[in-house]
Amino acid sequence: MTKHLLLALYVLFASFGNIYSHEMLNYEELAKLPVSELYQYGDKHMKLNHVDTAMGYYIILAGKYDNGMDKADKYLCAMACNAAGLIYTQKENYSKAFDLYLKGITIAEKNDFGELMAELYKNMGNIYSVFGDFQQTIEYHKKGLDYARKYGNTSIEIKILMNLAGICCYENRTVEAKVYYDEMMKFAGKDTLIKYFGYLDKALILTNEKKYDDAVRYFEKSAEYARNLSDPRYMGSVYGELAKLYEQMGQKDSALYYFHVNTTYTQKHNLMYMLIESLKALARLYEQKGDENKSLYYKSCYLAVSDSLFSMDKLNKIKNAQFFYEMDKNYRKITSLTTEKEHKEMQIKNQRRFLIVISAGLLIFIILLIIVYIHKKKLHHAYKDLFNRNSEILQSDLQIKDLRIEYENKLAEEKEQYKKLEQQTKAFFTSQEPDNNTIENKNEEVKMYSANRLTDEQKENLIKDINKVMENTNEYCDCDFSLERLAALIGSNSRYVSQIINDTYNKNFRAFVNEYRIKEARRRLMNTEQYGNYTIKAIAESVGYKSHTSFIDIFKKTTGINPSIYQKLAKES
Numbered sequence: 001m002t003k004h005l006l007l008a009l010y011v012l013f014a015s016f017g018n019i020y021s022h023e024m025l026n027y028e029e030l031a032k033l034p035v036s037e038l039y040q041y042g043d044k045h046m047k048l049n050h051v052d053t054a055m056g057y058y059i060i061l062a063g064k065y066d067n068g069m070d071k072a073d074k075y076l077c078a079m080a081c082n083a084a085g086l087i088y089t090q091k092e093n094y095s096k097a098f099d100l101y102l103k104g105i106t107i108a109e110k111n112d113f114g115e116l117m118a119e120l121y122k123n124m125g126n127i128y129s130v131f132g133d134f135q136q137t138i139e140y141h142k143k144g145l146d147y148a149r150k151y152g153n154t155s156i157e158i159k160i161l162m163n164l165a166g167i168c169c170y171e172n173r174t175v176e177a178k179v180y181y182d183e184m185m186k187f188a189g190k191d192t193l194i195k196y197f198g199y200l201d202k203a204l205i206l207t208n209e210k211k212y213d214d215a216v217r218y219f220e221k222s223a224e225y226a227r228n229l230s231d232p233r234y235m236g237s238v239y240g241e242l243a244k245l246y247e248q249m250g251q252k253d254s255a256l257y258y259f260h261v262n263t264t265y266t267q268k269h270n271l272m273y274m275l276i277e278s279l280k281a282l283a284r285l286y287e288q289k290g291d292e293n294k295s296l297y298y299k300s301c302y303l304a305v306s307d308s309l310f311s312m313d314k315l316n317k318i319k320n321a322q323f324f325y326e327m328d329k330n331y332r333k334i335t336s337l338t339t340e341k342e343h344k345e346m347q348i349k350n351q352r353r354f355l356i357v358i359s360a361g362l363l364i365f366i367i368l369l370i371i372v373y374i375h376k377k378k379l380h381h382a383y384k385d386l387f388n389r390n391s392e393i394l395q396s397d398l399q400i401k402d403l404r405i406e407y408e409n410k411l412a413e414e415k416e417q418y419k420k421l422e423q424q425t426k427a428f429f430t431s432q433e434p435d436n437n438t439i440e441n442k443n444e445e446v447k448m449y450s451a452n453r454l455t456d457e458q459k460e461n462l463i464k465d466i467n468k469v470m471e472n473t474n475e476y477c478d479c480d481f482s483l484e485r486l487a488a489l490i491g492s493n494s495r496y497v498s499q500i501i502n503d504t505y506n507k508n509f510r511a512f513v514n515e516y517r518i519k520e521a522r523r524r525l526m527n528t529e530q531y532g533n534y535t536i537k538a539i540a541e542s543v544g545y546k547s548h549t550s551f552i553d554i555f556k557k558t559t560g561i562n563p564s565i566y567q568k569l570a571k572e573s
Helices: 003-016 035-047 051-064 069-092 094-111 114-130 134-150 154-170 173-184 195-207 212-226 232-249 252-268 271-289 292-428 435-453 456-472 483-489 494-505 509-526 536-543 548-559 563-572
Strands: none
Touching: 035 069, 035 195, 035 292, 051 069, 069 114, 094 114, 114 134, 114 154, 134 154, 134 536, 154 173, 154 195, 173 195, 173 509, 195 212, 195 232, 195 271, 195 483, 212 232, 232 271, 252 271, 271 292, 292 456, 292 509, 292 563, 456 483, 456 494, 483 494, 494 509, 509 536, 509 548, 509 563
């Protein structure tokens, strides 16, 4: 007997009875059924021992999983992965079983189904034990144990503790085995198998501690308890372990006895793998004793049973291969349908999102258009008001100009009368002889005074002359018009002209000229008959600006409106 005989017993909880196929399933039609209904059908067929049919339902569920499901449906898909994995384990397709357990764990982790993780990790550990990787078996069982304790799954906790106590013995981790054994025994009475595994695991621990007599006693107790259990593998395992223990102790007669007992028992109950191990051990022991006839006999029995079992295995594998092929094909088909469904749902969601974004964008665009329209309308009214005010200012300037000319004419008449009166007064005093020295002194004072500053009369005359040039001529529309040019036109010097402009208008020469140029530009922009076809640049040049950009800036600063808008409003009015 080898370690695998007992390990087969530890994997017992994942096993099922004989496998039947009772009906052909229409997978495409079944895939349309609700998840809960599919799972109910699967459980129903499992209870009837229709394992192949149940497997079909579980495979559909495993392939049907998608992220958009309700949480309850996702839970059933994870359970279906576990159930299908157990069936694949029974059929010895361990790689497929492992894949399904792994998918179940992935679903459980994503959706926080911690209560399922314990059993899934236990079952994955069982697969590693089949291949003798006890280290990985222990690690996965430990993970399962943590989840079982966290979520209060006592049933799974007990089964994992049973496994860990025995498997740690095979890894010679006796201290850990004793810890798990003690923890398992705390549940005594809560599971019918605890007493059996309590004896069996204790015997294995004592074997590792080389307490062989005590180990034999506990193996015998486990055998006594196993007689009351329905599954013959429990008793077969005890006989095998006892025989192996006696062989280890060097008591070959006792070892031969128990191997013979186990051979008879396993042959009777059709436990073929255990029978092969017993026959092989008998051939080896008789060879060691020098009994070649019996050694050859049991060796031939071993080979015959092995060949027979190999043939049976081969037939089963051929049958299972077709079953696995059908299951795998249907699993891929359901997965493909699910993926296609997810893809279509994603496309619909993306289309909806796109429509929502487009609708929202269109709504925002319409709102912005309305806002822009309202703003533009308000702006148009504002520009219209500014245009009207500028028109009123121009009209007012013309009226003021007419009034000023009228007042200047009246003032000229008054001055003429004043001069006549002054001449008459001078004639009256001509008869008197003035002191020449006094007159010379007064003349000197007048000369000195004139040299230092302008008289009021001179100022008035200069202002009058400046206004005549600026209002009665278009000299300022020349781009080369300057302070010197203005002074020359009125017969004065640039210093006096600059002083008069600064004192009278509180602005420098450039600002003074710009005011007249912009005023003239406004008049020309409003004169659509003569200047309607002029561009803004042409208007700017016609009033003396070399740069139309400077003209636009000054015009806008003066009027509050861009000249192009001013021109447009002039054409509309």
